[in-house]
Amino acid sequence: xxxxxxxxxxxxxxxxxxxxxxxxxxxxxxxxxxxxxxxxxxxxxxxxxxxxxxxxxxxxxxxxxxxxxxxxxxxxxxxxxxxxxxxxxxxxxxxxxxxxxxxxxxxxxxxxxxxxxxxxxxxxxxxxxxxxxxxxxxxxxxxxxxxxxxxxxxxxxxxxxxxxxxxxxxxxxxxxxxxxxxxxxxxxxxxxxxxxxxxxxxxxxxxxxxxxxxxxxxxxxxxxxxxxxxxxxxxxxxxxxxxxxxxxxxxxxxxxxxxxxxxxxxxxxxxxxxxxxxxxxxxxxxxxxxxxxxxxxxxxxxxxxxxxxxxxxxxxxxxxxxxxxxxxxxxxxxxxxxxxxxxxxxxxxxxxxxxxxxxxxxxxxxxxxxxxxxxxxxxxxxxxxxxxxxxxxxxxxxxxxxxxxxxxxxxxxxxxxxxxxxxxxxxxxxxxxxxxxxxxxxxxxxxxxxxx
Amino acid sequence: xxxxxxxxxxxxxxxxxxxxxxxxxxxxxxxxxxxxxxxxxxxxxxxxxxxxxxxxxxxxxxxxxxxxxxxxxxxxxxxxxxxxxxxxxxxxxxxxxxxxxxxxxxxxxxxxxxxxxxxxxxxxxxxxxxxxxxxxxxxxxxxxxxxxxxxxxxxxxxxxxxxxxxxxxxxxxxxxxxxxxxxxxxxxxxxxxxxxxxxxxxxxxxxxxxxxxxxxxxxxxxxxxxxxxxxxxxxxxxxxxxxxxxxxxxxx
Numbered sequence: 001x002x003x004x005x006x007x008x009x010x011x012x013x014x015x016x017x018x019x020x021x022x023x024x025x026x027x028x029x030x031x032x033x034x035x036x037x038x039x040x041x042x043x044x045x046x047x048x049x050x051x052x053x054x055x056x057x058x059x060x061x062x063x064x065x066x067x068x069x070x071x072x073x074x075x076x077x078x079x080x081x082x083x084x085x086x087x088x089x090x091x092x093x094x095x096x097x098x099x100x101x102x103x104x105x106x107x108x109x110x111x112x113x114x115x116x117x118x119x120x121x122x123x124x125x126x127x128x129x130x131x132x133x134x135x136x137x138x139x140x141x142x143x144x145x146x147x148x149x150x151x152x153x154x155x156x157x158x159x160x161x162x163x164x165x166x167x168x169x170x171x172x173x174x175x176x177x178x179x180x181x182x183x184x185x186x187x188x189x190x191x192x193x194x195x196x197x198x199x200x201x202x203x204x205x206x207x208x209x210x211x212x213x214x215x216x217x218x219x220x221x222x223x224x225x226x227x228x229x230x231x232x233x234x235x236x237x238x239x240x241x242x243x244x245x246x247x248x249x250x251x252x253x254x255x256x257x258x259x260x261x262x263x264x265x266x267x268x269x270x271x272x273x274x275x276x277x278x279x280x281x282x283x284x285x286x287x288x289x290x291x292x293x294x295x296x297x298x299x300x301x302x303x304x305x306x307x308x309x310x311x312x313x314x315x316x317x318x319x320x321x322x323x324x325x326x327x328x329x330x331x332x333x334x335x336x337x338x339x340x341x342x343x344x345x346x347x348x349x350x351x352x353x354x355x356x357x358x359x360x361x362x363x364x365x366x367x368x369x370x371x372x373x374x375x376x377x378x379x380x381x382x383x384x385x386x387x388x389x390x391x392x393x394x395x396x397x398x399x400x401x402x403x404x405x406x407x408x409x410x411x412x413x414x415x416x417x418x419x420x421x422x423x424x425x426x427x428x429x430x431x432x433x434x435x436x437x438x439x440x441x442x443x444x445x446x447x448x449x450x451x452x
Numbered sequence: 453x454x455x456x457x458x459x460x461x462x463x464x465x466x467x468x469x470x471x472x473x474x475x476x477x478x479x480x481x482x483x484x485x486x487x488x489x490x491x492x493x494x495x496x497x498x499x500x501x502x503x504x505x506x507x508x509x510x511x512x513x514x515x516x517x518x519x520x521x522x523x524x525x526x527x528x529x530x531x532x533x534x535x536x537x538x539x540x541x542x543x544x545x546x547x548x549x550x551x552x553x554x555x556x557x558x559x560x561x562x563x564x565x566x567x568x569x570x571x572x573x574x575x576x577x578x579x580x581x582x583x584x585x586x587x588x589x590x591x592x593x594x595x596x597x598x599x600x601x602x603x604x605x606x607x608x609x610x611x612x613x614x615x616x617x618x619x620x621x622x623x624x625x626x627x628x629x630x631x632x633x634x635x636x637x638x639x640x641x642x643x644x645x646x647x648x649x650x651x652x653x654x655x656x657x658x659x660x661x662x663x664x665x666x667x668x669x670x671x672x673x674x675x676x677x678x679x680x681x682x683x684x685x686x687x688x689x690x691x692x693x694x695x696x697x698x699x700x701x702x703x704x
Contacts, residue, residue, distance in 0.1 A: 141475070151523055203479055206521075208471060214527045216471065216503075359591065360610050362477030362656045387693040391660045394689050395483045403692070 006106035008039035009046070012099035028088035032095030043091070043128045046098040046108045052079065054113035054129045055285055056122070056164070058157070059137025059175075061330045062278045063089060063116035065270070066137060068306045069282035071114045073291055076299040079111040089118045091125060112289075119153045123160040133187075133288050134160070135167040135281050139174040140225050140329035141206050141363070150206055154178060161186075167284045169277065170240040171227040173207035173217060180240065189277075189284040190242035193249040193259075196273055197221035197228060204328040204366030212236035224274050225329030244284045246276055253342035254310050254321055264293040268300040271310060272337040274330070308433045315411070315445045317420030322437070325427040326357065328366035338425045339371045346417070346424035347376055348410055349393075350383040350432030357429040361385050369396040378417045378424075382410035383432040407435045411443075461677060463489040463496045463670065466512035466543075468536065469520070469528050470500040473556060476612065478518030480657025481551065484666045485514055492683055503531045509539045513673035514549045517556030519655070525555050529572070532559060537575045544577070547676030549669045550649040553658060557643070557651035558582045558615055578646045579620035585637070588614040593632030593654055594701045595642045598625055602664050606630070607642075608697040609654025609661070617653075619644050626652055631701040648672070661697065663690040 012035030019030055035042045047054055057067045071083045084097035094115045102108045117125040119139070126134060136157060139150060158178045168179040170188035179186045201208060201222055208217055210232035217237075222228040231238035246259040254271035261283055268279065279300070286296050305311055311322045323338070325331040338344040349369075353359050369392055372379060379400040381389035386403035393400040401417060404410035414424055428436060440446040465485050482498060489496045499512060520528070544550060552560050561580035564572045574582075595607040607627055616636040619625060625635070626643030634642030634653065643652035650669070652658065659666040663685070671680040 151521055204474065209524070209527060360476070360612055360656070362480065362610060365477035365480030365483070365657045365660070366474075385696075387689070387696045388656075388661070390689050391693045392480070395480070395487050395660060 002039075002045070004039045005042060005045045008035040008042045009099055009102045009106040010104065011035055011038055012042075012096065013102070013104070016096065016100055028084070029090065029092040029096050031099050032092035035099050036092065036095055041128075043095045043098060044130075046095075046102060047113055047129045049108035050082075050110055050113050052111045052289070053132035054115060055133050055135065055289070056115050056117050056125055056129060056131040057135045057137065057281075057285075058117045058119050058122045059135075059169070060119065060140040060142045060327065062137045062274065062281070064306050065275065065309050066135065066278040066281050067114050067116040069278060069300070069303065070285050072303055073282065073286045073296055073299055074112050074114065074289075077291055077295065080109065081112045081114055082108065082110040083114040084116060089116045090121050091128070094125060094129070120156060123156050126160040126164050131164050133167050133285055134164045135285050136161070136169060136175050136178070137277060137281055138169055138172045138225065138227055138329070139207070140327055141204065142327040142358070150174065165288070167281065167288060169227065169281065170242045171223060171229065171277075173211075173226060173230055173237075173239070176240055177207075177211045177237070187244070187284055187288060188240045188242045189244040189280045190239070190246075191223050191249065191276055191280065192242065192245040192247050194221045196249045196251065197223055201226060202328075202332055202368065204363075210234070210237045224277065224333055227277070244280060244287065246280045249273070249276055251337075251341055254323070254337060255342075262293065264297050266297045266300055268303050270303060270305060271341065272333055274333040308428075308437065313440055313446050315440060315443075316415055318414070318418055319423040320426055320440075321423065322426045322428070322433060324430065324433050326429050328363050331367040331427065334427050335367070335369065335371050338427070339375045342423075342425070343375075344423065344425045345375070345377040346414070346422055347372065347378065348380045348382050348414055348424060348426045348428070348436070349389055350410070350426065350428030350436060351381070351385040351389045352383045352429050352432040352435070353385050354431045356431050361388050364389060364392045367392075369393055369398060373397045378414070380404060380410055380413055380417070382407065383428070383435070386410075407439045411436070411439055461494050461674070461679075462511070463494040463674070464511045464513050465496070465498045466501050466509060466515045467498055468501050468515060468517040468556065469503070469524075471502055472524040472528055473518045473520040475519050475521055475524075476554060476655035477657045478516065478553065478655070481516055481518070481553070481659045484657070484659035484663070485516070485670060488663065488666050488685065489670055491685055501536065503528060503535075505535050506539060509543045509548075510546070512543055512548055514551065514669050515540065515543070517550065517552040517560065519554030519556060525559075529559075532575060540575075541577060544648045547673065548648065549673045550577075551659075551669060552649065552651045553655055554613055554653055557653065558617065560649065560651055561617065562620075564615065578644055578649050578651055579622035580617050580644050580651065581620070582615040582617045585614050585616040588612065589633035589637060589653075591632055592697055592701060593634060593642065594630040594698060595627035595634065595654070596630055597627040597665075599627075599645065599665075599668060602668060604664065604691070604694065606694070606698060607654065607658075607662050607665060608656070608694050609652070609658050610656040611653045612655070613653050622646055626650060631704070661690060661693045663687045
């Protein structure tokens with residue numbers, strides 16, 4: 001046991017405790033920062049203590065839910081799991097999670113690490129954690145101001161995957177392009193049910209051309225964003241056949257979904273087609289570490305969603321459903337699920353432009369808010385950029401309430417415009433979600449996020 | 453909404469490479485042109501001009517050319533020259549208007565020069581040239597517009613580019629930078645205006661928050677059909693979003 005490791009762990013743990021006591025949030029990244037300053041290899045040293053190893057999950061959308069699903073499955077099978085649960089998905093957040101679980105002797109006593117990793121941080125995470133499996137969910141346009149364009153992210157992921165067993169989404173052309181170049185064949189997952197597919201790509205689809213000849217890909221099915229069943233018209237490139245595929249998909253709003261993988265029927269309390277991908281990915285990861293199909297199906301029945309991901313809160317007789325929606329692909333799915341599946345009538349749309357949300361809000365014009373037209377009764381544009389949202393909704397033909405840049409006022413307006421017993425969908429970017437939640441906590445209607 | 457003084461008139465938007473060059477919420481620009489024409493009773497349509505030969509472009513009143521990611525931009529580069537350049541130039545000569553943002557703006561210029569000194573020729577419709585820069589300019593931009601009779605006189609948007617664009621003598625700046633970097637971060641100019649073509653780095657999207665610029669384009673394009681006078685619309689929502697960026701700029 002190195003002295004430096006122990007010192008780093010103790011300093012990190014002290015920082016975390018201090019941060020929670022002083023009410024500065026859950027101490028989800030700062031401890032990692034402190035410990036890494038003392039011992040830059042601390043994450044590698046800690047994850048070497050794991051008796052089984054780590055599973056790393058990346059992609060634009062679905063990281064938090066998928067990581068939570070995998071943890072849920074491992075924990076139910078009696079494994080001790082360490083995970084960065086609060087969505088702190090840079091290398092500091094992962095380090096902080098490992099520190100938090102380490103003992104004062106500097107040892108991490110756990111079997112599995114399950115870490116969600118920001119796409120840009122994947123190479124570093126893979127190098128430091130040496131995972132048993134790395135799951136890539138999808139690659140959509142997201143936060144162009146911070147990440148740069150999709151291309152540069154794809155290159156980083158490709159480099160990282162050359163050194164780890166990969167579990168990849170076959171339905172995402174950009175992910176498949178990376179996977180097909182790998183020396184070791186990845187485990188492919190995907191959806192196989194055209195009854196839930198659209199025929200046409202949404203407006204803001206990114207990966208729509210063949211990586212070899214540049215021709216527009218032909219999509220025989222479109223599931224989420226540019227994820228679907230695709231092929232190059234000249235035969236250069238096509239969706240790899242999934243090793244693990246979901247069939248017979250049944251969707252029931254934000255309440256539940258059901259699907260079949262091989263002969264196993266899975267039914268669980270999580271809604272939306274996009275979550276089918278998260279479930280199949282988690283299933284693939286769980287299978288790759290030896291969990292049995294029947295156990296997986298049983299365990300998933302009782303799964304609970306993560307903070308801000310289809311979280312339900314009761315607020316003055318209204319049923320609030322919080323759904324994180326942070327980029328066009330994600331937003332289109334949450335709006336579609338809310339309108340078409342859940343028949344939602346009341347909405348708060350929250351848009352912030354802080355660093356964690358992305359400072360460029362032009363992507364709201366790629367979201368099909370037109371779906372709300374003729375279906376929504378109350379739509380409240382909220383957040384720092386509520387005025388931009390109001391314009392977006394106007395041009396979508398949606399009649400909206402006055403924009404509210406203050407969270408408290410947005411909630412007050414929601415109470416004013418809805419009745420007791422109504423359900424409202426709160427679709428928000430990351431910090432807009434934090435703001436809303438903080439206000440609900442302040443009013444005593446929700447618990448702080450590090451306790452969920 | 454506005455009075456239909458232009459009833460039975462047609463208005464057509466030509467969207468260059470709608471499927472590939474649409475990275476920065478460019479649909480906002482299209483929607484703004486379309487809705488604002490519809491609200492005035494114009495019969496409106498959008499023609500998507502993808503890769504390959506195009507039919508006649510005589511109907512098109514306003515062309516829009518957005519930005520793309522590197523991969524997509526490479527895919528349209530030859531097509532632009534082969535199938536679009538001549539027709540686009542002809543349409544502009546006949547009075548059609550062009551709005552080009554970011555990558556589209558650069559491609560309409562003389563050339564783009566990479567950091568290694570390699571030059572990619574543009575189609576030279578506007579007298580601008582672009583060189584790769586090191587630092588990426590990212591953030592809000594406020595511009596004092598040089599176009600006469602715009603009200604308000606400011607344009608607001610968001611920039612995200614590493615290219616440094618410089619104007620030649622035939623191109624006039626779209627405006628003077630009050631906040632942000634604009635064309636190149638050094639001469640305080642943003643965008644360009646040259647005989648029916650407006651090039652700019654502003655997205656966000658640009659037109660939804662700058663309805664006066666949208667109307668300028670629509671009005672200019674319709675002038676050739678005999679009447680460019682547009683009825684007034686209620687722009688309270690658009691100008692509130694515009695004003696919010698101005699206010700934030702003043703607080704900084």
